[in-house]
Amino acid sequence: MDHLALEAPSTRHSWVLVCVALLAASSVLSAPASETPRPALLLLGESDRLAGVLPFRSDMLGRWCWSGAWLYPVGDPHSLTGQPETRYVVSRGIELRPDGSVAHQGVDLSNRRAGGRVRAAASGVVVCAEEDTASRYGVHVVLAHRLEDGAIAYSVYAHLVPGSLHAHRGEMVAAGWTLGSVGRSGNASSAHLHFEVRVAGDPRDRWEKARVVDPLRFVRARLPAPRPPEKAALLEWAECAALIDSAARGDEVLERGAWWRMVARAARHDLAELPSGDEELCRALAARRLLARELQESDAPVTVRELERDLKKIKRAGLRVPAYPAAAALAPVPSRAPRSRRTSMAAATNPFPEAVTEGDAESRKQPITVAEACLALAGLAAGHRSPSSTPR
Numbered sequence: 288m289d290h291l292a293l294e295a296p297s298t299r300h301s302w303v304l305v306c307v308a309l310l311a312a313s314s315v316l317s318a319p320a321s322e323t324p325r326p327a328l329l330l331l332g333e334s335d336r337l338a339g340v341l342p343f344r345s346d347m348l349g350r351w352c353w354s355g356a357w358l359y360p361v362g363d364p365h366s367l368t369g370q371p372e373t374r375y376v377v378s379r380g381i382e383l384r385p386d387g388s389v390a391h392q393g394v395d396l397s398n399r400r401a402g403g404r405v406r407a408a409a410s411g412v413v414v415c416a417e418e419d420t421a422s423r424y425g426v427h428v429v430l431a432h433r434l435e436d437g438a439i440a441y442s443v444y445a446h447l448v449p450g451s452l453h454a455h456r457g458e459m460v461a462a463g464w465t466l467g468s469v470g471r472s473g474n475a476s477s478a479h480l481h482f483e484v485r486v487a488g489d490p491r492d493r494w495e496k497a498r499v500v501d502p503l504r505f506v507r508a509r510l511p512a513p514r515p516p517e518k519a520a521l522l523e524w525a526e527c528a529a530l531i532d533s534a535a536r537g538d539e540v541l542e543r544g545a546w547w548r549m550v551a552r553a554a555r556h557d558l559a560e561l562p563s564g565d566e567e568l569c570r571a572l573a574a575r576r577l578l579a580r581e582l583q584e585s586d587a588p589v590t591v592r593e594l595e596r597d598l599k600k601i602k603r604a605g606l607r608v609p610a611y612p613a614a615a616a617l618a619p620v621p622s623r624a625p626r627s628r629r630t631s632m633a634a635a636t637n638p639f640p641e642a643v644t645e646g647d648a649e650s651r652k653q654p655i656t657v658a659e660a661c662l663a664l665a666g667l668a669a670g671h672r673s674p675s676s677t678p679r
Contacts, residue, residue, distance in 0.1 A: 328439075328559040331490055338431055338441060339493030341414040341456060349555035350459060352607045354409040354432035355529030356511035358462055359503075360444060361396050361403055361469060361480050365510060367503070374398060378479055381501060392499045393443065393483030401448060401478035403469040408442050408482075408506060410462045410527055410609060414494065416454045424481070425473020428454050428466045429494055431487075435529050437560050441494045442502075443483035446475040461609030462527035518658050521611065525661040528552065528608045537658030543569075543593075544585035546660060550577055550597060553664050555605040577604055588654035595651070598667055611665035 331343040363369035367376070375396040382391035407430060415429035424445035432440045448470035454460060471478045484505045485497035511523045512533040525531045530549045544565040551561050551568060556575045562568045565585035572578040577600050655663075 328433075328490065335491050337412070337490055338414040338429065338487070339491065339496075340429070341412070341431070347412070348557060348559060349605075350607055351412050351433055352410045352459060352461075352609060353529035353552050354411055354434055354440070354462070354527075355509075355531075356462065356523065356526040356533070357409045357506045357509040358406065358511075358527070359506055360406055360408045360442075360466075360482050362398070364406065364463060367396075375403075375480075377503070378477075381499070389499050392485075393445075393481050394502055395479045395481050397469075397477065397479035399478070401468070401470050403480075405444050405447060405466045405469055405480055407460045407462055407464045407466055408484075409440075409509075410529075411442070411460065413454045413456055413458045413460060414441070416452055416456050418449060418452065420449055420472045423474045425475060426452065426467065426470065427473070427481075428452065430460065431490075431494075439487040439490050440505075441483075441485045441487065441497055443481070443485070443494075445481035445483075446470055446472050446479060448472065459607075459609070463612075464609075521658065521661055521665060524609075524611050524665065530608070530661060530664065531657060535657050537656065537661070539657055540654045541589045541657050541660050542586050543583055543589055545657070546589045546594075546597070546655075547572060547578065547585070549660060549664065550601060553606055553608045553668075554601045555607050575604070576600060589660065590652050590654055592651040594655050594660065594663055598663060601664075602667060606664075606668050608664065608668050610668050 328348060331337060333343065333345060335343045337343050337347070358364035359367055359375075362373040362375040368374065375398050377394050378397040379391060379395040381389065381394065384390050409430070409432050411430040411432040413428060414431045415427070417424070417428075418426050420426060424443070426447040426449050427443065427445040428447070429444075430442045432442065434440055444466055446469075447467035449472055451468035451470070453465045453467060460466070469478055469480050475481070482502050484500050484502035485494060486500055487494070487497045511526045513519075514522050514537065518537040522531065522535070522537050526533065526535075529552045531545075535545075547565060547568050548561075550572055551558070554572075554577050556572070556577065558571060558575075562571055566582060569578055569582055569585070573580045578597060
């Protein structure tokens with residue numbers, strides 16, 4: 288098991304007990320999220336608290352963004368073995384007791400210095416942001432994440448520098464956003480980040496009771512896919528928001544079924560879980576006025592015209608996706624500018640022209656690529672003001 292440390296047993300009998308405990312706990316620590324029970328978010332009512340901490344309000348279901356790809360919380364967001372100036376090492380891993388219980392519930396990441404930037408490993412909602420320097424965790428932040436398979440996970444960032452918090456309870460944050468700085472508050476003898484990932488059972492239970500998993504293995508299995516430099520930032524933003532998966536290519540034509548999934552993850556609505564079938568999803572979104580009511584072929588390409596039509600509906604409903612960090616660079620396109628295959632990607636960021644010329648009518652029948660759809664949603668998110676919509 289990665290990064291696992293065990294206390295040395297004193298007898299052969301205790302060593303056998305440790306081995307048995309290790310085998311039993313290994314499934315608990317490393318089981319994929321897909322093998323875990325899927326908590327029903329609909330169990331949460333107005334009188335309940337998410338993670339046992341955050342009061343659950345009726346609008347939270349619509350505002351809570353999905354978590355797709357994950358990043359490392361310190362140093363290089365894509366690697367723990369990067370350049371020396373950004374490298375963090377594991378100074379302490381998960382530790383098990385002979386009875387199989389977890390003694391140290393996360394990993395300690397250190398570069399022997401305080402003050403390093405701590406980022407959100409994935410998009411989610413802040414359930415806890417505490418400045419309590421006397422607690423075991425010290426200054427710490429806990430995020431709750433909606434995973435793509437319907438499960439809920441928590442990420443924990445502890446021993447931060449007092450006064451460095453950039454998160455507030457109930458706030459929606461995006462993957463990569465700054466939460467605080469590496470410190471040594473609480474029960475810490477040196478500067479480091481204590482990082483945990485836990486998978487929830489009942490979302491009403493305290494987050495400390497959720498099942499511990501190996502956080503580095505969890506993140507490593509969900510890192511964003513490497514992509515061409517010219518589209519890497521945009522597609523990584525979309526993957527972290529669960530709009531696309533790791534296999535999606537920016538230059539491939541976008542099919543309606545994939546677009547409906549993007550709409551379901553980008554727009555605000557009351558669906559706690561998404562239907563698995565394309566037709567069922569289309570009907571559910573149409574019932575919420577996010578798609579046209581007529582059922583269409585899910586494997587047909589999305590056209591510029593369809594994209595414009597659906598973006599208008601999404602804009603009215605509101606967005607749950609975080610703002611794209613480079614959204615300021617998305618320049619509007621003149622409404623009467625001639626459209627071509629080369630300019631359609633930029634045109635998608637301004638999908639509401641006041642007038643359409645005859646030449647535009649033909650170009651609006653052209654199919655849209657995955658990158659163009661991502662850019663259109665990024666442009667829409669840039670103009671939509673919502674809690675935590677300013678990148679940090």
